[in-house]
Amino acid sequence: MTNAAVWTAVHQERAALARDLATLTADQWRAPTACAGWDVHDVVAHLVDTAKTTRRSFLRDMVVARFDFDRQNAAGVTRERRDDPRDTLAELRSVVERTSTPPAPLGTRLVEAFVHGEDIRRAVGLRGDYPIAQVTQALHLQLRTTVKMGGGKERANGLQLIASDAPVDSGAGPQVRGTALALLLAVSGRPLSPGEITGSGAPELCARAAS
The missing domain is CATH 3.30.1050 (Nonspecific Lipid-transfer Protein; Chain A)
Incomplete structure (x- = not known):
């Protein structure tokens, strides 16, 4: 599968998730997810952070986090989580078409889009439609x-x-x-x-x- 096909699927999923998130209530944004310790808002912030991550910024953040993936992820959530979920959603919309990625196989962008998409949707009773x-x-x-x-x-x-x-x-x-x-x-x-x-x-x- 070509890189273009991967990015097309990722961009489509980000856009579809943004549409679903626009329907959520304040309580649903606070719903716990399958990601331990993260609510829906946290997972969305994580998706924004990873969409903005480049190979260079990933390495920089890992050094700051002393090569602890959990610490690095937590820092990213803190960085991108806005006080108002609607502002975090606006950030997600702003990165829908980005093609930056950390130093990992490109297929990890699909894993993230689908798995975290389901983390969010299942927490609030929705289901995704994935290719x-x-x-x-x-x-x-x-x-x-x-x-x-x-x-x-x-x-x-x-x-x-x-x-x-x-x-x-x-x-x-x-x-x-x-x-x-x-x-x-x-x-x-x-x-x-x-x-x-x-x-x-x-x-x-x-x-x-x-x-």
Whole structure:
């Protein structure tokens, strides 16, 4: 998949998320998400920060954070989180078309857009509509990237993941079946609703996602 196709999907998702965020109430902006300690407003601020991040600024921020990813992310949220959520939303709209990125595979922009998009939407009872080819690309990236580097390789070890809506059949072991999006969320450490994934390996994957 070309870089242009990746950025097109990312830009479309940022714009779609901005439209959804415009409908939220003040209470929904404060809703807790699957990102520990972050509410919806925090996750939006994080998306703004990462959209503005360049390779140079990432390295600078990591030095300031003493190479602690959690500290670096927290600093970014503090930097971009406005007092009024509507102002943070305005910042998100301003970065919809940006193509800056930290020093990581470009596919991580898809992972971030889809996974954090679902973090937000699921916290407030919404669902996204994501392009299946790009979701599949994001899933394959997570399956070959270690958890330490933000992926989900270890969570899928010893399991066979089969997507019901995409050409994904990865690994060997007890089977886990679900949509490519559900599998992406699970290997990314996100909780799922009952029945989103099935098969003899589903309880194990859910347990790993929750740990």
